[in-house]
Amino acid sequence: MALKNMAATRRSSARRWSGLAVLMLPVLLVTVDNTVLGFALPKIAEALRPTASQQLWMIDAYSLVLAGLLVSMGSLGDRVGHRKLLLIGSFGFVVVSVLTAYSATSMQLIIGRACMGIFGAMLMPSTLALIRSVFEDREERRVAVAICATTLTVGSALGPLVGGVLLQFFDWGAIFLLAVPVLIPLLVLGPLLLPESERDVSGPLDPISILQSMVALGCIVYSIKHGASEGIDGVVFGTFLVGALAGWIFVRRQLRLPVPLMDMTLFSNGAFSGSVLINLMSLAFLVGFVFFTTQFLQIVLQMAPLSASLALVPGQIMAIMVGVAVVPVAQRMPVHVLIPILVAFTGAAFLLVASMGSSLAVLVVAFALLNIGVGAIATVSNDVQRPRRRQGRHPPSVKQPMKLAWCWVLL
Structure with a gap:
């Protein structure tokens, strides 16, 4: 009997x-x-001849839609089941990615990226919520969250390497076809390995809150994007004010609802707010550095895509190693001591570039330093104790893993 129990x-x-x-x-x-x-982008610009504004929207359409829908999709998953939403999002992402890969015009590619953002918003909160359904043991869940945080960091760092390899041997559409081999295993194995999450039907799906969150996040993100590309003008102030007003109304509504779309009282907990803030900062540093470096290596240093991507490999290796290795360190060192040390690594990366210039060697070393800090921060900050839930205030998905999701909303 004991042997049977051990085997089970x-x-x-x-x-x-x-x-x-x-x-x-x-x-x-x-x-x-x-x-x-x-x-x-350089290859897409040669093929589709987009304007400067269209090039910006090719990148921003995805993140803008993703940010606007992420909270809403998390709440929808609470009600219909996160496994179901994950499989729907994966299937839709695959179909739209294939169609986008064969875009004949810049506008088709932009629309495709926006549709990918819709289905991408279904994936992240569902993934994080299902971790809690799969791992009930706290220690196992801690390791699982650490792996998820490391994957989040590594994925951002791997983007240039994957892009460099694909673009060296294939057309630009190959970067979108990547979704097929990655998500097909999920569609096949997901129903077999993943349990459905506990559903929360204690309240209706509030369309007003969904619209408010979309307007708030969409307008604020758009104002930042527009200001970066076109400069500070009336559009920036107007869209930001609309977004801020919608956000204020959204918060007031959530505080009054018995079952809110998002429990805003979570942010009254310092540990939770601090985790979100430090995650936001570290991921913003990483994404910004990656975008600058990929363009600089190809356009300024005239490196081939594969050569440019290989230059970032040391940093990617550091992200993988540090993200996992920091777990035992975090168990022995207080978080308020460890986090500033890790932030210092990210600061050293930017200081190195600012003081030594943007040569290839400097960028390689700086990217490695940045990934030491970001890779460890993603793991450590997401293991900070989550805030205690007020009875009946928020559904199961808005717990510790929601810190990662909120970083995607803000980023």
């Missing part, structure tokens, strides 16, 4: 970790897709 336990453990491996596929794809397009 091993099978259950293998099933859980196999399920985690499947869950990491959409996390990896969404993060890679967020940075890979920057590497392909």
Whole structure:
């Protein structure tokens, strides 16, 4: 009997970790897709002849729609089931990616990127919520969250490498076809390995809150994007004010609803707010550095896509190693001591570029330093104790993994 119990336990453990491996596929794809397009822009510009504004929208359409829908999709997953939403999002992402790969005009590519953002918004909150359904043991869940955080960081760093390899041997459309081999295993194995999450039907799906969150996030992100490309003008102030007003109304509504779309009282907890803020900062540093470096290496230093991507490999290796290796360190060192040390590594990366210039050697070293800090921060900050839930205030998905999702909203 004991041997049977041990065998059953091993099978259950293998099933859980196999399920985690499947869950990491959409996390990896969404993060890679967020940075890979920057590497392909020179080839896309040659093929489709987009205007400068269209090039900007090719990148921004995806993140703008993703940010506007992420919270809404998390709430929808609470009600219909996160596994179901994950599979729907994966199927839609694959179909739209294939269609986008064969875009004949710049506008088709922009529309395709926007549609990818819709389905991408279904993937991230569902993935994070399902981690809690798969891992009930706290220690196992801690390791699973660490792996998820590391995958999030590694995916952003791998974007240039994947893009460089694909563009060296294939046309630019290959970067979108990447979704097919990544998500097909999820569609096949997901129903077998992943349990459905607990559904929360204690309240209706509030369309007013969904619209408010979309307007708030969409307008604020648009104002920032427009200001960066066109300069500070009336459009920037107007859209930002509309977004801020919609956000204020959204917060007031959530505080009054018995079952809100997002429990805003989470942010009254310092540990939760600090985790979101430090995650936001670290991911913003990483994505910004990757975009600058990929363009600089190809356009200024005239490097081939594959050569440019290989220059970033040392940093990507550091992200993988540090993201996992920091777990035992975090168990022995206080978070308020460890986090500033890790932030110092990210600051050193930018200081190195600012003081030594943008030569190839400097960029390689700086990217490695940046990934030491970001890779460890993503793991450590997401293991900070989550805030206690007020009874009846928010659904199961808005727990510790929601810190990662909120970074995607803000980023």
